[in-house]
Amino acid sequence: MIDFFSSIFGPETELMMKVYWGIALFASVVFVIQMIMTFVGFDADASTDTDFDADGFHIFTIKGLISFLLGFGWTGALLHKSIENPIVLGAVAVVVGVAFLFLIFFIMRQVMKLSVDNSFKLEQSVGLVGSVYLRIPSTRKACGKLQLSVNGTIHELDALTDGHELPTGSRAKVMSIIDDHTVLVEQA
Numbered sequence: 001m002i003d004f005f006s007s008i009f010g011p012e013t014e015l016m017m018k019v020y021w022g023i024a025l026f027a028s029v030v031f032v033i034q035m036i037m038t039f040v041g042f043d044a045d046a047s048t049d050t051d052f053d054a055d056g057f058h059i060f061t062i063k064g065l066i067s068f069l070l071g072f073g074w075t076g077a078l079l080h081k082s083i084e085n086p087i088v089l090g091a092v093a094v095v096v097g098v099a100f101l102f103l104i105f106f107i108m109r110q111v112m113k114l115s116v117d118n119s120f121k122l123e124q125s126v127g128l129v130g131s132v133y134l135r136i137p138s139t140r141k142a143c144g145k146l147q148l149s150v151n152g153t154i155h156e157l158d159a160l161t162d163g164h165e166l167p168t169g170s171r172a173k174v175m176s177i178i179d180d181h182t183v184l185v186e187q188a
Contacts, residue, residue, distance in 0.1 A: 017080050020093070024073030030066050063108070064101050071100025122183070124150050125157065125174045129188045132159075136166040136185065146172055146185060158182040 075096040076089060083089040125148055136144030136159050144166065146159040158181050159172065166172050172185040 014080075016086055016089075017077070020073055020076030020080060022073075023069050024077045027066050027069035027073050031070050034063060034066060063104065067104035068097040068101045070097075072097030118151055118153075120150055120153070120155055122157075122177050122180065125155070125183060126176060127174065129171055129173045130157075130185075132166045132168055132170045132172050135168050136161050136172065138163065138165040143182060146174070146183065148174065159185045161185050161187075163187065 072093045076093040079089060079092065083092060128148055128150065130146045130148035132144060133147045133156060134145035136146070139162060140160045143158040143160055146157045148155050148157060157174075159166075159174075160178060160182060161172070162184065163186055166185070166187055171188040173188040174183045174185055176184045178184050
């Protein structure tokens with residue numbers, strides 16, 4: 001490992017090679033730290049945003065800069081021997097850096113789409129049909145229970161009806177909301 005670093009940063013190595021390797025290694029370390037922090041839930045991206053964003057996800061941030069430097073540094077370091085013209089190498093490194101910036105932007109935007117609010121709201125139950133769990137007495141005499149599937153989860157709701165009694169096991173459709181915990185149903 002020491003031989004590797006001395007071959008990269010030794011006195012006989014060209015200055016541009018040292019710069020590319022330095023940027024690549026620095027950006028890699030910061031990128032790994034950022035990813036760990038993101039997956040752990042501590043997303044500490046400083047607010048260095050400009051007006052250019054898409055759907056609330058800002059491109060010009062610390063993450064964006066690190067993404068650019070990651071592509072720029074590694075391209076310069078790995079293609080240094082293949083592309084001898086420093087201007088062409090620099091241009092290729094910039095293009096790859098910009099590609100990394102937009103690639104990371106695209107990936108993070110897709111990940112942000114995965115966050116969905118699956119909290120149950122009683123309003124979602126209106127119009128749905130469920131199964132009577134505990135009989136629902138006629139003409140709002142007392143509450144019964146209705147089991148209802150909303151977004152793939154089963155919810156048990158207090159239910160009243162204006163019509164005839166609904167026995168256990170019958171089907172009932174939610175017509176409206178009476179209060180924060182009770183719905184009005186009719187036989188389905």
